[in-house]
């Protein structure tokens with residue numbers, strides 16, 4: 042069967058490269074000005090190989106940008122109190138400017154308690170209650186990285202949001218729920234779908250902007266997509282498979298993110314950008330591009 046792709050691709054790799062180049066420039070300027078390089082601490086609990094790979098990718102990107110990284114690895118058998126303690130030490134350490142606790146933590150660890158041990162000024166991954174509230178109210182603060190990256194992609198491709206129907210499939214605390222809040226902040230009419238939603242295809246077919254964030258490989262089919270819609274696939278399933286059945290969706294959508302090469306690279310770019318911004322604030326200096334922040338407020 043011949044494949045007629047009509048949608049334009051949203052190139053997250055290219056946009057991430059731009060964001061990372063700016064982060065690297067700001068890192069150089071900050072390091073020259075203060076004698077201190079920005080430092081991101083990563084915390085990994087347990088031995089999930091997928092999570093370890095993501096954390097390595099983040100560290101590699103940091104190294105390329107001149108950002109130092111520090112890593113804390115804890116065994117899956119650790120107690121919540123021990124993880125909270127480790128994160129608390131990073132929060133109190135003036136040499137650390139940003140903290141990322143890789144999600145998901147093992148089920149026995151209370152991830153929310155761990156996230157709340159992150160000093161909001163160092164919450165460059167945007168996972169604390171503070172960050173969520175600030176983001177929801179449109180106040181200055183750090184966005185969750187994947188939602189922040191999605192908004193950057195939508196803006197780069199000049200996708201109109203005000204007054205349009207946005208449907209978010211998924212409601213996880215660091216992806217689905219916050220991306221809906223960011224879309225709402227830009228005056229989209231937002232509908233959340235989740236595991237208890239009835240007639241999912243009927244609702245997704247109303248979306249001008251559809252965000253897939255459930256972690257179910259190829260759950261969303263082409264026929265569930267309104268012709269001309271903008272489709273953002275934020276799914277990261279094993280084997281680099283998204284939540285959207287790409288070929289059939291690309292025949293209906295006007296713009297679509299590929300997996301890989303769409304949302305994923307933007308997640309890491311926003312993480313680094315926010316780390317530089319956090320360091321800038323903590324070191325008490327002003328950098329022109331870092332001060333602009335990562336969220337549009339217009």
Ligand SMILES: Nc1nc(=O)c2c([nH]1)NC[C@@H]1CN(c3ccc(C(=O)N[C@@H](CCC(=O)O)C(=O)O)cc3)C=[N+]21
Nearest residue numbers: 095142143144145166186277301302303305306308309
């Ligand atoms: N506290 C926390 N914050 C996160 O931001 C977070 C997390 N936990 N847990 C896991 C998810 C997943 N995630 C990805 C990051 C980059 C790619 C990415 O760059 N993917 C590449 C492909 C990667 C490859 O080549 O293997 C791409 O889509 O092109 C994907 C997924 C961040 N996450």
